[in-house]
Amino acid sequence: MSQCPFSSEAPRAPFPIARQCPFVPPQEYREFQQYDGPVKVRMWDGREAWLFTRYDDVRAVLSDNRFSGDPSVTGFPSLSEARNAVLGLEPAFIRMDPPQHGHFRRMLTKEFMVKKIAAMQPMIATIFNRLLDELIAKGPPANLVNDLFLPFTSEVIASLLDVPREDHGFFQEQSRLKVLLDVGPEVPREASARMLAYLDALITEREKDAEQRSDLLSRLIVGQVRPGHLSHRELVVMADLLLMAGHETTANQMALGVYSFLTHPDQLARLRAEPDLLRNAVEEMLRFHTIVHFNAFRVAREDVEVAGQLVRRGEGVIALIAGANHDARAFPAPDSFDITRKADHHVAFSYGVHQCLGQPLARAELQVVFGTLFERLRELQFAVSVDEIRTKGDHFVQGLQRLPVTW
Numbered sequence: 335m336s337q338c339p340f341s342s343e344a345p346r347a348p349f350p351i352a353r354q355c356p357f358v359p360p361q362e363y364r365e366f367q368q369y370d371g372p373v374k375v376r377m378w379d380g381r382e383a384w385l386f387t388r389y390d391d392v393r394a395v396l397s398d399n400r401f402s403g404d405p406s407v408t409g410f411p412s413l414s415e416a417r418n419a420v421l422g423l424e425p426a427f428i429r430m431d432p433p434q435h436g437h438f439r440r441m442l443t444k445e446f447m448v449k450k451i452a453a454m455q456p457m458i459a460t461i462f463n464r465l466l467d468e469l470i471a472k473g474p475p476a477n478l479v480n481d482l483f484l485p486f487t488s489e490v491i492a493s494l495l496d497v498p499r500e501d502h503g504f505f506q507e508q509s510r511l512k513v514l515l516d517v518g519p520e521v522p523r524e525a526s527a528r529m530l531a532y533l534d535a536l537i538t539e540r541e542k543d544a545e546q547r548s549d550l551l552s553r554l555i556v557g558q559v560r561p562g563h564l565s566h567r568e569l570v571v572m573a574d575l576l577l578m579a580g581h582e583t584t585a586n587q588m589a590l591g592v593y594s595f596l597t598h599p600d601q602l603a604r605l606r607a608e609p610d611l612l613r614n615a616v617e618e619m620l621r622f623h624t625i626v627h628f629n630a631f632r633v634a635r636e637d638v639e640v641a642g643q644l645v646r647r648g649e650g651v652i653a654l655i656a657g658a659n660h661d662a663r664a665f666p667a668p669d670s671f672d673i674t675r676k677a678d679h680h681v682a683f684s685y686g687v688h689q690c691l692g693q694p695l696a697r698a699e700l701q702v703v704f705g706t707l708f709e710r711l712r713e714l715q716f717a718v719s720v721d722e723i724r725t726k727g728d729h730f731v732q733g734l735q736r737l738p739v740t741w
């Protein structure tokens with residue numbers, strides 16, 4: 335393997351790199367994977383970071399706790415000014431390092447265990463079928479993002495936390511604003527302040543009668559806040575993370591998944607003919623789209639050698655899961671959407687200590703959607719020309735702006 339021309343002195347590649355095709359990662363990642371070691375990239379603020387795109391290297395970085403995920407550590411790379419504004423807020427455990435991270439995450443692990451989520455599957459299916467009944471009753475056309483997927487994922491996470499239905503539109507909107515990249519820093523900052531104020535009031539009320547309730551927030555109040563393991567404010571910040579991570583991501587994945595099936599009718603026919611492929615198909619769409627496409631940013635807490643490269647203390651690192659999931663060494667023909675491939679080893683939920691806590695829930699929801707939607711709507715198709723379907727190119731989480739369909 336040759337040495338990367340970017341990794342010694344100049345020139346540097348800029349980051350982020352624009353996608354040639356909005357539905358697959360930029361071709362440059364493939365080029366970078368030909369070289370030994372990482373590539374140096376230049377961020378919007380002129381600072382540089384090491385970009386890792388190979389599957390093995392990404393996993394090596396993400397499983398090495400000498401790399402910090404705490405944005406307050408000097409040298410942490412910055413994606414945009416708006417993103418900085420979000421990262422500069424009170425951190426939830428997603429932005430903490432061990433051992434502090436584990437202290438908070440452990441309070442939730444049993445809530446999201448595979449067995450516990452499996453028991454919720456009938457409830458999840460009931461919610462989805464009811465929303466689909468309503469959509470069918472209204473008749474086509476529909477925008478599946480706003481008319482089905484966001485209401486569905488919002489209702490599932492909100493029922494877990496017992497957040498009132500009339501507030502779903504509010505938290506959907508604040509979450510949307512928080513992941514915008516090309517806006518002034520006040521946009522995500524103010525959205526976050528509104529969410530925290532809302533949850534502060536909700537949790538203050540909940541604290542009055544938590545013992546009489548059975549929702550997740552009440553269980554955390556009784557089990558963690560009352561004995562002093564978690565402060566009221568820490569619970570507010572944790573609830574914010576759960577509510578946002580719990581609906582925005584999965585709804586985006588559903589929209590992109592539908593897009594991929596409608597643009598790959600052979601794959602859709604295969605899924606309909608062999609429903610046992612459902613589990614595989616869900617893993618493949620997670621891999622193929624890798625919706626948290628700029629993940630993961632880290633900074634070296636000490637000098638670390640990885641993939642033959644010495645990363646010095648204070649240098650920024652990007653272990654790009656979107657690159658890893660399209661590395662031909664790990665996934666042959668990575669840019670093709672193939673629901674028969676074994677994609678279970680993908681890193682769409684990240685890797686290491688910050689690996690997605692909600693992945694069993696996300697998988698359960700995706701399996702309900704893709705096991706039901708194409709069966710109940712046999713004639714599902716785009717209601718506009720495929721060229722009019724736009725991705726959320728300016729968001730931290732990849733998705734579709736709208737998904738107009740008819741049936």
Ligand code: HEM
Pocket residue numbers: 427428429439575576577579580581583584587625626629630682683684687688689690691692693695696
């Ligand atoms: C398709 C859907 C989803 C995808 C692709 C996804 C992806 C991810 C990724 C890449 C991370 C790592 C973030 C980082 O290192 O900065 C993460 C973390 C996390 N996700 Fe998800 N996620 C999804 C759905 C969910 C759901 C439904 C929940 C439910 C609450 C959830 C809760 C979390 C939490 C709490 C973390 C932080 C874990 C930690 O730092 O220990 N996610 N997710």
